[in-house]
Amino acid sequence: MALGQSYEVSVVGGGLGGLTAALALRHKGLRVTVLEQAAELGEVGAGIQTAPNASRILMRLGLRRQLEAIRTEPQDQVRRRWQDGSIIGLTPLGRHVQEKFNAPYWHYHRADLHRTILQACTDPLGSGPAVRIHTGSRVVDVDRTRPDRPTAVTQDGVRHEADVIIGADGVHSRVRDLIGAEDTLVFSGDMAFRTLIPGDLLRSDPATRFLFDRYQSTIWYGPGRHLVHYVIRGGEWLNIVGCVPWKAEYGEKKTFAGTTDMLVDAYADWDDRAPAILAKAKGDITCFPLYHRRRDPNWVDGQVALLGDACHAMLPYQAQGASQAMEDAAVLAEELGAVTRDNIASALQRYVNRRSRHAGMVQQASLRNQIFYRYADGPEQQARDTELGDAFDGESDVSYDWLWSGTPLDTADDESFAYRHHH
Numbered sequence: 001m002a003l004g005q006s007y008e009v010s011v012v013g014g015g016l017g018g019l020t021a022a023l024a025l026r027h028k029g030l031r032v033t034v035l036e037q038a039a040e041l042g043e044v045g046a047g048i049q050t051a052p053n054a055s056r057i058l059m060r061l062g063l064r065r066q067l068e069a070i071r072t073e074p075q076d077q078v079r080r081r082w083q084d085g086s087i088i089g090l091t092p093l094g095r096h097v098q099e100k101f102n103a104p105y106w107h108y109h110r111a112d113l114h115r116t117i118l119q120a121c122t123d124p125l126g127s128g129p130a131v132r133i134h135t136g137s138r139v140v141d142v143d144r145t146r147p148d149r150p151t152a153v154t155q156d157g158v159r160h161e162a163d164v165i166i167g168a169d170g171v172h173s174r175v176r177d178l179i180g181a182e183d184t185l186v187f188s189g190d191m192a193f194r195t196l197i198p199g200d201l202l203r204s205d206p207a208t209r210f211l212f213d214r215y216q217s218t219i220w221y222g223p224g225r226h227l228v229h230y231v232i233r234g235g236e237w238l239n240i241v242g243c244v245p246w247k248a249e250y251g252e253k254k255t256f257a258g259t260t261d262m263l264v265d266a267y268a269d270w271d272d273r274a275p276a277i278l279a280k281a282k283g284d285i286t287c288f289p290l291y292h293r294r295r296d297p298n299w300v301d302g303q304v305a306l307l308g309d310a311c312h313a314m315l316p317y318q319a320q321g322a323s324q325a326m327e328d329a330a331v332l333a334e335e336l337g338a339v340t341r342d343n344i345a346s347a348l349q350r351y352v353n354r355r356s357r358h359a360g361m362v363q364q365a366s367l368r369n370q371i372f373y374r375y376a377d378g379p380e381q382q383a384r385d386t387e388l389g390d391a392f393d394g395e396s397d398v399s400y401d402w403l404w405s406g407t408p409l410d411t412a413d414d415e416s417f418a419y420r421h422h423h
């Protein structure tokens with residue numbers, strides 16, 4: 001990049017979205033500072049999946065080798081029927097997606113994925129200026145007295161002046177409020193149970209050993225609720241996400257600790273394998289209400305823009321929230337990396353134009369699965385199961401081709417994108 005083009009970007013929020021953006025912007029030669037409210041950067045103890053649309057971006061950022069060391073590769077995605085555990089749909093993953101989409105479908109421990117991206121951000125030997133990270137820095141105000149030098153102000157009064165501010169501060173985004181974006185937050189009526197179960201416990205029980213015969217990404221469909229699980233860290237843990245209706249008795253609670261009994265009870269009348277798995281959950285069961293945002297294409301105001309859950313929080317029913325944030329990051333870096341500091345506002349607008357429709361479609365597709373996964377037994381459920389049994393890789397009325405191909409990127413300048421597993 002020509003001298004003088006390298007300007008300053010403040011990224012508010014050091015989650016998976018903010019850090020991927022910081023890394024992508026660094027690669028374009030921009031000087032990035034991440035402001036994170038937490039005292040320490042990190043992610044929760046849970047799993048995460050990246051479909052090819054996101055894996056492709058992480059590869060382009062040069063992370064293939066590091067990701068290969070932390071990923072677990074599922075061979076298929078299976079959908080099971082609640083009552084008897086029978087398989088109603090199967091989508092091949094593994095080599096099939098590698099070849100079809102030129103990028104893998106992988107599972108990780110969230111902390112491993114987050115650490116990998118963080119290390120690449122701060123690596124002194126990486127391409128572009130190393131990202132500066134400020135923890136314990138909660139942004140409470142954005143001062144735009146000078147619109148071309150927006151300034152993030154933290155709780156302790158420190159002012160971080162830059163040329164661009166990216167609000168990657170999650171579903172309850174403060175930056176979003178500060179730029180006057182519409183209040184689009186919606187409570188879904190659902191809650192999630194999240195926990196990790198030790199692989200050893202599951203392998204030693206004949207009722208649950210099948211989980212390790214062949215690694216799969218599993219979704220159980222049942223009336224009014226569903227259940228997701230997959231293996232991470234090469235079999236060390238089974239990641240569990242149970243999605244069930246929120247109960248009025250939980251009141252105004254945000255996140256709270258669940259019990260093994262609560263988890264088992266939520267699926268007690270399901271195929272024996274479901275409660276057999278869940279009964280092995282010990283401690284660290286987290287329950288939280290699921291919020292999402294209405295589609296809204298306004299992600300930018302002058303030289304401040306939003307990214308990730310801050311602008312398109314979605315239900316986790318396509319496993320795409322962080323993946324869409326990674327797509328945002330890649331497009332944002334292409335647009336900002338192509339302009340000088342005089343043309344930032346138009347670059348941000350192009351970023352939003354390229355991303356908002358697509359992300360909105362994923363929000364909708366995720367929302368539709370709240371119904372599609374959970375029909376009561378009857379004609380709609382039967383029609384769905386027949387359709388899934390027939391289709392090779394369809395889900396809801398959204399094809400994975402569209403989702404997993406991702407937003408088109410300009411790959412011309414980036415040799416690292418070349419997929420090398422053939423060599």
Ligand SMILES: Cc1cc2nc3c(=O)[nH]c(=O)nc-3n(C[C@H](O)[C@H](O)[C@H](O)COP(=O)(O)OP(=O)(O)OC[C@H]3O[C@@H](n4cnc5c(N)ncnc54)[C@H](O)[C@@H]3O)c2cc1C
Nearest residue numbers: 013015016017037049139169170308309319320321322323
């Ligand atoms: C149960 C469940 C399963 C999921 N599974 C998947 C999956 O398999 N694949 C996938 O792609 N997605 C998945 N998601 C979605 C994914 O977790 C989120 O979409 C993603 O983490 C959002 O990243 P983000 O960086 O936008 O926001 P966040 O991860 O929320 O990060 C925001 C960061 O900003 C910080 N912050 C907030 N306010 C401020 C402030 N004022 N000042 C400074 N810092 C601030 C926060 O501390 C946080 O670190 C799942 C979600 C759930 C709930």
